[in-house]
Amino acid sequence: MRYLVKRINNLSFWIVFPAIVFIFFLIPVLAVLSSVVGDYSDNWNHLYNFVLFDYIKNSLFLVIGVSIITLIVGTGTAWLVSNFNFFGKRFFEWALILPLSIPPYILAYTFTGLFDSYGTLNNLVRNIFELDQSFIFFPNIRNIFGAIIVFSFTLYPYVYLVSRSAFLNQSRTVLESGRILGLSRFEASFKLAMPMIRPAIIGGLMLVIMETLSDFGAVEHFAIPTFTTGIFRTWFGMGDLTTAMQLSSFLLLFICIFLFIENRSRKNAEYVSNSTTHTPIKVEQLNKNYSMFAFIFCLLPLFIGFILPVSELIVWAIYYNPSFFNEAFLTSAINTITLALIAAILCSIISILINFSIRINRNSILRFLSSFLSLGYALPGLILAVGIVQTSTFIDSSLLEKTSFAITGSLFGLVLAYIIKSYALSNNTISSGMEKISSGIDDSARILKSTGWNLLGRIHFPLLKTSFFTSILLVTSEVVKELPATLILRPFNYDTLAVSAYIYAAEERMRDAAAPSIAIILVGLIPIIIITRMIRSNQKY
Amino acid sequence: MKPILEIENLSHSYDSENMNLSDISFSVMSGEFVSILGPSGSGKSTLLRVIAGLERQSSGTIRINGNVVSDDEEYFEPERRNLGLVVQDKSLFPHLNVLENVMFGIKNRSDKNLIAKELITLFKVSEHESKYPNELSGGEQQRVALARSLAPDPQILLLDEPFNGLDDTLKNELYRETKNIIQAKGITVLMVSHDKKEIEVLSDKIIALDNGKIKEQNLT
Numbered sequence: 091m092r093y094l095v096k097r098i099n100n101l102s103f104w105i106v107f108p109a110i111v112f113i114f115f116l117i118p119v120l121a122v123l124s125s126v127v128g129d130y131s132d133n134w135n136h137l138y139n140f141v142l143f144d145y146i147k148n149s150l151f152l153v154i155g156v157s158i159i160t161l162i163v164g165t166g167t168a169w170l171v172s173n174f175n176f177f178g179k180r181f182f183e184w185a186l187i188l189p190l191s192i193p194p195y196i197l198a199y200t201f202t203g204l205f206d207s208y209g210t211l212n213n214l215v216r217n218i219f220e221l222d223q224s225f226i227f228f229p230n231i232r233n234i235f236g237a238i239i240v241f242s243f244t245l246y247p248y249v250y251l252v253s254r255s256a257f258l259n260q261s262r263t264v265l266e267s268g269r270i271l272g273l274s275r276f277e278a279s280f281k282l283a284m285p286m287i288r289p290a291i292i293g294g295l296m297l298v299i300m301e302t303l304s305d306f307g308a309v310e311h312f313a314i315p316t317f318t319t320g321i322f323r324t325w326f327g328m329g330d331l332t333t334a335m336q337l338s339s340f341l342l343l344f345i346c347i348f349l350f351i352e353n354r355s356r357k358n359a360e361y362v363s364n365s366t367t368h369t370p371i372k373v374e375q376l377n378k379n380y381s382m383f384a385f386i387f388c389l390l391p392l393f394i395g396f397i398l399p400v401s402e403l404i405v406w407a408i409y410y411n412p413s414f415f416n417e418a419f420l421t422s423a424i425n426t427i428t429l430a431l432i433a434a435i436l437c438s439i440i441s442i443l444i445n446f447s448i449r450i451n452r453n454s455i456l457r458f459l460s461s462f463l464s465l466g467y468a469l470p471g472l473i474l475a476v477g478i479v480q481t482s483t484f485i486d487s488s489l490l491e492k493t494s495f496a497i498t499g500s501l502f503g504l505v506l507a508y509i510i511k512s513y514a515l516s517n518n519t520i521s522s523g524m525e526k527i528s529s530g531i532d533d534s535a536r537i538l539k540s541t542g543w544n545l546l547g548r549i550h551f552p553l554l555k556t557s558f559f560t561s562i563l564l565v566t567s568e569v570v571k572e573l574p575a576t577l578i579l580r581p582f583n584y585d586t587l588a589v590s591a592y593i594y595a596a597e598e599r600m601r602d603a604a605a606p607s608i609a610i611i612l613v614g615l616i617p618i619i620i621i622t623r624m625i626r627s628n629q630k631y
Numbered sequence: 632m633k634p635i636l637e638i639e640n641l642s643h644s645y646d647s648e649n650m651n652l653s654d655i656s657f658s659v660m661s662g663e664f665v666s667i668l669g670p671s672g673s674g675k676s677t678l679l680r681v682i683a684g685l686e687r688q689s690s691g692t693i694r695i696n697g698n699v700v701s702d703d704e705e706y707f708e709p710e711r712r713n714l715g716l717v718v719q720d721k722s723l724f725p726h727l728n729v730l731e732n733v734m735f736g737i738k739n740r741s742d743k744n745l746i747a748k749e750l751i752t753l754f755k756v757s758e759h760e761s762k763y764p765n766e767l768s769g770g771e772q773q774r775v776a777l778a779r780s781l782a783p784d785p786q787i788l789l790l791d792e793p794f795n796g797l798d799d800t801l802k803n804e805l806y807r808e809t810k811n812i813i814q815a816k817g818i819t820v821l822m823v824s825h826d827k828k829e830i831e832v833l834s835d836k837i838i839a840l841d842n843g844k845i846k847e848q849n850l851t
Contacts, residue, residue: 530720530722534716534718534722535724535735536685536710537685537736538710538735538736538779539736540735541708553726
């Protein structure tokens with residue numbers, strides 16, 4: 091008993107705080123999972139008998155299609171820019187990441203405007219060749235194949251980034267040994283290089299798959315029955331939150347499988363760069379024909395995933411929507427930035443406090459907690475929203491019943507969802523910044539009687555300023571893009587840029603969606619600039 | 632004379648299989664300059680970290696000024712032991728300038744600026760007081776680290792190979808200056824080093840450590 095009392099007395103803020111954050115992160119997930127052991131309504135029976143198979147079939151078809159294309163495009167472009175010199179290589183090195191700034195739902199809206207029967211491109215073909223108005227050159231894009239294209243060309247940069255990094259970290263001597271043993275340049279690439287970087291590629295691919303499964307905006311716009319659209323319709327169409335949660339648990343199971351594979355791949359990927367005798371790969375000059383092929387191969391995904399949609403959005407914004415900065419746009423822009431900054435600052439502060447707790451306590455349980463919290467990135471926004479609504483409704487009806495406060499429909503739930511989804515981004519930035527601070531600095535400060543908040547405020551925080559602001563920028567850009575959680579958890583009539591774009595697109599007012607979409611893309615470019623700078627600074631060493 | 636630091640049967644291990652320090656006992660008198668000599672991996676730095684409170688020993692007792700600061704039941708955190716520490720890599724705070732670094736550990740004193748400036752002058756770095764650590768040479772950084780460690784007026788100064796990495800001329804100059812300042816201030820020093828010459832120049836008493844055990848002590 092005395093031991094227990096002593097242990098409780100020793101519990102400092104630096105132990106209690108991470109535990110509280112852990113509970114906040116865990117509750118929405120548990121709320122969703124708790125539905126599995128509850129009663130199953132007639133709606134569930136209906137879903138199970140008639141549509142669940144379609145959800146699984148469509149989700150798997152999407153995942154397979156997107157995986158194949160992202161694999162070819164992501165590794166192909168990474169292989170070219172890492173191993174060869176060709177016209178435009180320096181430009182493609184960073185430009186190939188640009189599509190990452192466009193959320194899939196915005197590409198879906200833009201492609202609808204471009205490829206619809208009376209969309210920009212079909213009109214263009216008819217006008218150029220003076221064809222009949224009923225002639226349709228580009229096929230309908232609002233189907234599962236269109237969705238595969240949309241996801242593939244917005245998400246391939248995940249595979250590109252990890253593949254490129256793995257290619258650059260490969261040992262030249264291994265490839266040269268293969269060549270000496272009789273392999274051609276291409277054989278060495280496919281028989282040695284590809285298998286060596288396979289774990290890294292699988293890791294990137296799992297991120298693509300999780301993003302595809304989590305998406306709501308694009309599949310909803312293309313009217314494809316998947317888990318996310320099913321959850322949304324069950325909840326808002328049938329008014330059945332319990333069944334929506336049961337369906338969410340199903341999706342969560344899928345996500346967990348891919349998350350497990352992603353984690354395993356990340357561990358296996360370490361051997362790629364472990365060589366102590368690392369010699370950078372030799373970059374070869376391509377001849378004119380191959381150079382042309384490489385240029386086109388790299389330009390194509392960039393064109394489909396960035397140049398084409400951005401050009402269309404700019405044209406819409408300039409020519410068709412003169413009231414670009416109208417009041418509605420400004421209001422939703424201010425709402426978005428306010429919300430994003432609140433979430434980003436809170437998330438970055440939480441990351442700093444947790445990483446500092448781990449550092450001063452050297453506690454393996456805290457380290458595990460932080461890794462667990464980082465898994466939030468894999469949670470679909472829709473599932474988070476379902477869990478948070480369920481939890482906040484419970485709190486309002488039990489704990490806050492006799493007060494005038496209510497957290498349902500307030501910004502609290504929305505900010506919590508953003509923080510859970512973005513913690514991994516912030517944690518990676520802060521923890522890598524903290525690793526750069528020598529432990530000798532801490533020792534010296536402690537000897538000089540600086541501990542706890544004093545140590546954090548006078549030593550760690552000033553040294554982590556850059557990481558802190560980078561974290562704020564990264565989380566802000568992530569939050570600005572988030573659609574399903576915002577759509578469900580926002581207070582009544584509280585529009586953000588993502589919600590405005592969604593509402594305009596749902597009303598088939600594609601041109602009105604241009605202004606919020608462009609603003610989202612501009613904010614989405616922030617992490618791209620940061621990533622590009624990081625890649626360039628790493629290349630110096 | 633009363634010992635200011637007493638170490639009794641101190642043992643320490645990072646894991647259950649290997650003992651880094653085994654049954655160490657010695658004492659240091661007030662105002663003494665005691666050095667611990669030993670090869671790399673002999674446990675010198677670990678011993679200093681345990682005395683500073685940065686690591687907790689597995690068994691044994693540490694007393695400062697007759698008070699137990701660490702044994703099986705009691706454990707004072709480093710900030711409660713009133714010690715100074717200078718380590719090999721200096722560990723100056725990179726975001727603070729020389730004056731701010733030296734002032735860092737002075738608490739609740741209205742004249743902390745004055746104290747810091749006096750030490751900076753003593754260690755001959757006053758012309759660099761507004762410079763940041765990355766703008767200083769290795770020797771200048773070490774002078775600032777020494778000044779910073781003395782600023783809070785510690786009972787005992789712990790030095791972990793403080794002159795490592797400096798050239799011989801600079802070392803000799805720093806030995807002389809450090810010894811003069813320490814003698815003038817009457818500070819007790821416990822230094823660890825593998826450099827026999829350095830230890831012979833500075834120390835009143837030498838303890839030889841090997842493989843985590845005291846081989847010889849009271850050598851002078």
